[in-house]
Amino acid sequence: MVRKAAAGGARLVVLPEVWNGPYATAAFGEYAEPCPSVGEDATCSASPSVCALARLAAELSLVIVGGSIAELGGDDKLYNTCLVYDAKGLVAAKHRKVHLFDIDVPGKITFRESDTLSPGGALTTFDAGGAFGLVGVGICYDVRFPELALLMAARGARLLVYPGAFNMVTGPAHWELLMRARAVDSQAFVIGASPARTDAPPAAPPGGAARKYPHYTAWGHSIVVSPWGEVLAHAAEGEALLLLDLEMSRVEEVRASLPTSKQKRPDIYTVKPAGG
Numbered sequence: 001m002v003r004k005a006a007a008g009g010a011r012l013v014v015l016p017e018v019w020n021g022p023y024a025t026a027a028f029g030e031y032a033e034p035c036p037s038v039g040e041d042a043t044c045s046a047s048p049s050v051c052a053l054a055r056l057a058a059e060l061s062l063v064i065v066g067g068s069i070a071e072l073g074g075d076d077k078l079y080n081t082c083l084v085y086d087a088k089g090l091v092a093a094k095h096r097k098v099h100l101f102d103i104d105v106p107g108k109i110t111f112r113e114s115d116t117l118s119p120g121g122a123l124t125t126f127d128a129g130g131a132f133g134l135v136g137v138g139i140c141y142d143v144r145f146p147e148l149a150l151l152m153a154a155r156g157a158r159l160l161v162y163p164g165a166f167n168m169v170t171g172p173a174h175w176e177l178l179m180r181a182r183a184v185d186s187q188a189f190v191i192g193a194s195p196a197r198t199d200a201p202p203a204a205p206p207g208g209a210a211r212k213y214p215h216y217t218a219w220g221h222s223i224v225v226s227p228w229g230e231v232l233a234h235a236a237e238g239e240a241l242l243l244l245d246l247e248m249s250r251v252e253e254v255r256a257s258l259p260t261s262k263q264k265r266p267d268i269y270t271v272k273p274a275g276g
């Protein structure tokens, strides 16, 4: 898929969340790989998923926002981590998911990333060069927090990328809404890249062993949104490659037309105790 994108002229490619293994809390440890730091040459990494993407980025001379993989940190903790590779295969950015996906929608979906993962503690932006300029990175549940998007935009990000894997409950309700909301409130392009949907196989195939990890059905529907909030492209639930030109000057146009970032009122954005 990355080669196909490159052949179509892509300069920056975005992959989905946890693309190298099952999206299941119990599986993260088994599939985790050490992840190099920013500036390191990842083409010679001993971590197979890292090395594969770094080499691809270098070979095709493009930027790869490598979705995310489970990271085995130097502190022995596990993180949900997005590595960005520059056109030489060096690590241009490393984002550890800041907001862990711990939810309980009664009778529908319960998920607790914090059972096995630790949260990252920093905002992540990188310079993608060329017309893209500064790009901000969040992972999936991070998109629910406008503060993160607004801070990345305040740093100068004009494109926000969210590798994500929403599900069949929150996907139809919120995936597109949140991507469009972050685009409108940060006045930046937003890309949401999801794994394709695969239906759950039988829990125990006839004569076979029980499945090791619970199946997570991803919503799919990767999406690209303009700073005006228009959906420029979206996939269905199956495998897809969205290839499009981003007219980056739209960011300045929208920010000049509706200068919300200059009209903020931080003086009234603090909640004070009643009567205070």
Ligand SMILES: O=C(O)CCC(=O)C(=O)O
Binding pocket: 017, 100, 101, 139, 140, 141, 142, 144, 164, 165, 166, 167, 170, 171, 174
């Ligand atoms: O926010 C949601 O509804 C889904 C989030 C998610 O699947 C994730 O963070 O991996």
